[in-house]
Amino acid sequence: MNQQNNCDVLIIGSGAAGLTLALHLAKNADVVILSKGPLNEGSTYYAQGGIAAVFDENDSIESHMSDTIIAGAGLCDESAVQYTAENAKACLEWLIEQGVDFDKDENSQGEIKYHLTREGGHSHRRILHAADATGKAIQTTLAQRVKQHSRIRVFERYNAIDLICEEKSKNNNKQCVGAYIWNRSSEKVESIYAQKTILATGGASKVYQYTSNPDVASGDGIAMAWRAGCRVANMEFNQFHPTCLFHPDAGTFLLTEALRGEGAKLRRPDGSRFMPAFDKRAELAPRDIVARAIDFEMKRLGVDCMYLDISHKPSDFIKQHFPTIYKRTKDLGIDITKQPMPIVPAAHYTCGGVMIDQHGRTDIHQLYAIGEMSYTGLHGANRLASNSLLECLVYARAAALEISESLEQNNCFKKLPRWDDSRVIDSDEEVVIQHNWHELRLFMWDFVGIVRTTKRLERALHRVELLQQEIQDYYQNFKVSNNLLELRNLVQVAELIIRCALERKESRGLHYTLDFPETLAEAKPTILVAKKNTTRSSLSNAVDLIEKAL
Numbered sequence: 001m002n003q004q005n006n007c008d009v010l011i012i013g014s015g016a017a018g019l020t021l022a023l024h025l026a027k028n029a030d031v032v033i034l035s036k037g038p039l040n041e042g043s044t045y046y047a048q049g050g051i052a053a054v055f056d057e058n059d060s061i062e063s064h065m066s067d068t069i070i071a072g073a074g075l076c077d078e079s080a081v082q083y084t085a086e087n088a089k090a091c092l093e094w095l096i097e098q099g100v101d102f103d104k105d106e107n108s109q110g111e112i113k114y115h116l117t118r119e120g121g122h123s124h125r126r127i128l129h130a131a132d133a134t135g136k137a138i139q140t141t142l143a144q145r146v147k148q149h150s151r152i153r154v155f156e157r158y159n160a161i162d163l164i165c166e167e168k169s170k171n172n173n174k175q176c177v178g179a180y181i182w183n184r185s186s187e188k189v190e191s192i193y194a195q196k197t198i199l200a201t202g203g204a205s206k207v208y209q210y211t212s213n214p215d216v217a218s219g220d221g222i223a224m225a226w227r228a229g230c231r232v233a234n235m236e237f238n239q240f241h242p243t244c245l246f247h248p249d250a251g252t253f254l255l256t257e258a259l260r261g262e263g264a265k266l267r268r269p270d271g272s273r274f275m276p277a278f279d280k281r282a283e284l285a286p287r288d289i290v291a292r293a294i295d296f297e298m299k300r301l302g303v304d305c306m307y308l309d310i311s312h313k314p315s316d317f318i319k320q321h322f323p324t325i326y327k328r329t330k331d332l333g334i335d336i337t338k339q340p341m342p343i344v345p346a347a348h349y350t351c352g353g354v355m356i357d358q359h360g361r362t363d364i365h366q367l368y369a370i371g372e373m374s375y376t377g378l379h380g381a382n383r384l385a386s387n388s389l390l391e392c393l394v395y396a397r398a399a400a401l402e403i404s405e406s407l408e409q410n411n412c413f414k415k416l417p418r419w420d421d422s423r424v425i426d427s428d429e430e431v432v433i434q435h436n437w438h439e440l441r442l443f444m445w446d447f448v449g450i451v452r453t454t455k456r457l458e459r460a461l462h463r464v465e466l467l468q469q470e471i472q473d474y475y476q477n478f479k480v481s482n483n484l485l486e487l488r489n490l491v492q493v494a495e496l497i498i499r500c501a502l503e504r505k506e507s508r509g510l511h512y513t514l515d516f517p518e519t520l521a522e523a524k525p526t527i528l529v530a531k532k533n534t535t536r537s538s539l540s541n542a543v544d545l546i547e548k549a550l
């Protein structure tokens with residue numbers, strides 16, 4: 001018999017989106033937050049730059065909106081952009097109330113103001129930041145508040161496996177009533193009933209071989225929502241960061257654009273420069289152009305990496321301006337004052353995701369989605385820097401308002417169908433999972449990466465379909481593990497990315513295909529509609545739920 005847990009609100013994911021929502025709701029509800037690994041492990045913790053909001057008196061909401069829409073290459077939903085820009089300041093003020101200590105500065109009149117930086121694509125200084133570790137400041141501050149809250153329970157090291165939904169007989173709609181969750185410590189599957197379930201599981205960049213994201217970014221929420229029947233949109237728009245350190249022991253280490261801003265040059269393995277041949281701004285061209293040029297040269301030469309070289313600058317300058325990078329590379333045996341750094345572009349941000357409305361509601365009753373895994377329409381075909389943490393905060397707050405109003409106070413918990421693993425056994429072929437992991441991420445990198453063609457996409461789709469069959473087979477016969485659960489989700493997300501990419505017969509924003517290099521006059525989002533699901537949990541969903549007052 002698997003253990004059943006109960007709560008009013010289940011939040012799956014403990015990044016900026018999930019923690020913000022929990023703190024907003026816990027005044028009126030018993031909240032459970034799930035995190036797959038340690039509470040702080042997610043993209044939020046690693047965000048460096050900051051969060052965009054209009055704080056400067058010379059700046060305006062209209063200007064923030066206009067910059068966002070230009071970056072989005074004509075595909076942003078203007079109502080989402082307006083809603084986000086208008087609510088940004090209030091959300092930042094809330095963060096400050098929670099204790100996040102953004103950098104301040106004294107102006108010429110002796111007034112203390114928030115120090116605002118300016119990033120690519122922003123026409124004003126509007127980025128609040130906490131040195132170069134903004135995400136860490138937000139994550140650790142919110143996590144601290146959550147841990148102290150008496151109405152929030154944190155389930156660390158729990159993987160959500162699948163949503164549990166019941167059919168609502170009246171209008172044939174589905175309603176979410178909770179999820180199956182895998183306790184990584186006991187290695188047992190449990191269930192959790194919730195009146196409201198919120199997916200806040202972050203992006204899916206781990207579907208690519210090289211990524212700036214932490215390990216948890218395996219698109220679990222997108223895959224779960226899709227399997228349950230939600231629509232997803234714009235999955236073809238993956239943002240790649242041009243320069244991630246390429247070293248077997250580096251993990252995911254970004255090399256900031258400021259290096260190129262200070263004169264670092266991109267070089268081929270033979271030492272020659274290539275950016276001037278691609279763009280007159282050379283190394284200072286926008287992120288997607290630089291990433292595309294690196295990818296082009298790597299594929300053309302059949303090499304593993306390119307090089308970023310700042311060694312022509314004085315050694316003291318490098319050490320003073322880039323102390324973290326200097327130290328990190330030195331520890332790996334690279335002295336950047338004397339030699340170039342090996343680099344690859346890396347998958348950085350998932351612009352598309354599960355479709356939601358302005359209150360965070362998905363297509364399924366009582367199921368919400370917020371943060372990087374959702375598609376709000378804000379980013380369009382390309383994300384403007386520092387708008388993503390903002391989107392987490394704005395939509396967490398919007399969902400909190402909606403949930404607080406619609407939460408039933410004397411709700412009865414329901415008995416959930418049990419997880420049936422009577423016919424599964426321990427895996428005896430871990431190598432299959434390992435092999436499929438590598439294969440999937442490699443062909444996604446090679447065939448569905450920065451520069452695409454229809455032939456490569458079709459090739460990738462064929463491979464994904466084969467892998468899906470194999471993984472589904474494996475999933476139905478063996479006990480779950482973290483690697484298996486993530487692989488099952490990644491292969492699902494890979495399929496969604498490829499299908500969206502094949503649907504788009506143009507190049508726009510982050511989606512660039514050699515077969516359709518032009519941008520069409522009309523901009524439309526790519527929307528995929530889920531078929532009836534076929535997951536193991538959906539079989540149990542057919543079991544009637546028995547209402548039980550506790």
Ligand SMILES: Cc1cc2nc3c(=O)[nH]c(=O)nc-3n(C[C@H](O)[C@H](O)[C@H](O)COP(=O)(O)OP(=O)(O)OC[C@H]3O[C@@H](n4cnc5c(N)ncnc54)[C@H](O)[C@@H]3O)c2cc1C
Binds near residue numbers: 043046
């Ligand atoms: C290196 C780096 C730098 C960045 N810099 C910036 C920046 O300067 N400004 C900016 O705006 N954005 C930046 N971003 C993007 C931004 O950090 C993310 O978009 C944002 O933090 C996403 O927050 P989130 O709450 O949606 O997800 P995350 O913070 O990624 O959290 C996801 C959570 O979901 C949990 N989870 C996932 N799957 C499951 C599951 N199956 N079961 C249970 N729990 C699960 C994870 O454990 C984690 O707790 C950066 C990203 C990276 C990687």
